[in-house]
Amino acid sequence: MPPITTSIFELLKIGPGPSSSHTIAPMKAGHDFMELARRLPEADRQRADALEIRLFGSLSATGEGHGTRRAIVSGLLGFLPDTCRPNVLEEFEKTEQSFQLDLGGPTLSYSPGEIILDAVRHDHPHSNTMIFTLRAGDDVLLARTYYSVGGGFLRREDEEEPERGQPAFPYKTMAELKQHLRRNSMRLHELILANETAVVGSTEAEINQGLDRIVEVMERAVELGIKSAGVLPGPIGLQRKAAIMYNRAKEEQYQGTGFLKAINAYALAASEENAAGHCVVTAPTCGAAGVIPAIVFMLKRHMGVPQDEIREGLLAACAIGFLCKHNASISGAEVGCQGEVGVASAMAAALLAYARGYRFQVTENAAEIAMEHHLGLTCDPVGGYVQIPCIERNAMGAVKAYNAYLIASTLDESYQKVDLDKAIEAMAQTGRDMSRKYKETSLGGLAQSMTEC
Ligand code: SF4
Known part of the structure; x- marks a missing residue:
């Protein structure tokens, strides 16, 4: 490969x-x-x-x-x-x-x-x-x-694959990526930047500019979502919930469960914007577009993490997304929702750990824990609309990312028995074994039991 x-x-x-x-x-x-x-x-x-x-x-x-x-x-x-x-x-x-x-x-x-x-x-x-x-x-x-x-x-149909350069630090697995980091005494975001420059030809300044635009659109989606009320388009008649959750979080001054309500609100907000057909960032897909923005918003607005550390965290998250895409899939139509919200949650957990200044191993462990607890998740959008279960699932993915980060950053690294490569391999195998009904066809799961839609 x-x-x-x-x-x-x-x-x-x-x-x-x-x-x-x-x-x-x-x-x-x-x-x-x-x-x-x-x-x-x-x-x-x-x-x-x-x-x-x-x-x-x-x-x-x-x-x-x-x-x-x-x-x-x-x-x-x-x-x-x-x-x-x-x-x-x-x-x-x-x-x-x-x-x-x-x-x-x-x-x-x-x-x-x-x-x-x-x-x-x-x-x-x-x-x-x-x-x-x-x-x-x-x-x-x-x-x-x-x-x-x-x-x-x-x-x-008639198009050739675009020519691109070879990565400065070639890898296919997390194990190979780790070897490069150790041998070259590099940090993860530095390696991802070097590879992007080698493959696409962009300068570091251009990459940073692009990442800032990504963060801006993520924040805009959350901000619009927490201010919007009413019913989402389509026959389901699904009520927007982000603003209600956000107001409760504010009343509780983001303390205790108010903090969790805020994470939920931010993920619901960006997902509801997606369901409304408004612009979002594929992170890594539109269906999973609420998870990473929720964590970015929380890091910036509640933890005061500066923009350069958000960028570094996003680069670490990309490393996880690349590995999942390369060795399994990020498509609900191929492996179910474990490849969408599952991967988004793993990326968000890595982003959190890395932006909070944890070492590489905690970052990998956080991603692995988030991925592991999404294995087997099916894709069964009711009526073919990216609303049920997708919107709440993004909130669950964001909370799981935060929890995975807490587990990985609290416990001794040596307690971790499963590495990320193993979790990705399990996701790929589970996806291969999953019935076609559960891969974005709306022929199984909730899409079938909610027949009135
Ligand atoms: S259920 Fe399917 S459409 Fe909805 S977020 Fe998951 S993978 Fe995407």
Whole structure:
């Protein structure tokens, strides 16, 4: 197996929720297709009279609940996930509303409801496939097939993997990573920074700037969420809870259970923003976008941890996310929720330990404990909406991260019998053995017992 070459900003991405593979990647696909369409000869653009978009796999099965149609239309209209307004998708809620697509002069009328939810089972090489075709009568002017390959990553059928450099300190496992740290007397965040520079070519200043933007969007999601009330979009009619929890925490001056209520409130807040289709950070996915922001918010607002230590903690968290992605998965569709909220909780536990100044071993132990106690967690979103169990599950993941940090930082390191590599291996094996019903299909678990949704 090759060494890890995933970039920090492939793991932590900004974009609208509620599901990175159903909103972020489709939005990018819509944007890319229009860029290509505007490069067609003028005569072709003038005679274009129809756009056909077909969705396959889970994009078809749960795309309605996940807002895939509105994400694609926003992309067709020129919006991109990392620069769009936080609530941009709200403008595209009415499926029958028409929008004018700009073909570089000529325009074409199109509405979200025209997007076809095609076969859930199909023969395309990737489950989440999108086929875009621009026509003039029977003539095909432009056709492109896109794959949403998880975590907001988009691949075009004809696209080569981008060239990237080799990591300065290659590793595939935590054991190998630890060897580099010992041999080179390095700290974990320094190694992750050096690898990012070698693989992507970014400078340290650019990486820090990117991390600051990530923290800003995480904080914004929490701040918006704790101020918002009402019912989330969709047929479930789920009440927002973050503001209520936050107010209780404030009344208790964040003391005793008030502190726990605050962590819950922050995780609920960012998750409810995600469920509302507003912008969040995939950490490592949209579905798990409440866990790490809750811990970042708590570290900054309650513990006074400075920005540079938050950045270092995020880099340590990325090391955990990379290992999970490389050796198991961060996709609910592949391994269930242990790969989403489970990984987010492990990353958040590592972030907490590292930002609080603990040594590497406590950081690894905190991540392992958080991961271990999410093993076997299934993915069964009710009605295909990232709401039940997802939102409260983020609160549970954040509290478990805090508890894992407490256990790891209180007890002697020698008491730890399981290392992170073993926990990740167990997650991968459990994911392989898990029935397909429990992997983001809404065919099992709560999604089945809550049939009224
Ligand atoms: S149950 Fe977990 S993995 Fe599934 S959609 Fe919800 S947060 Fe994501």
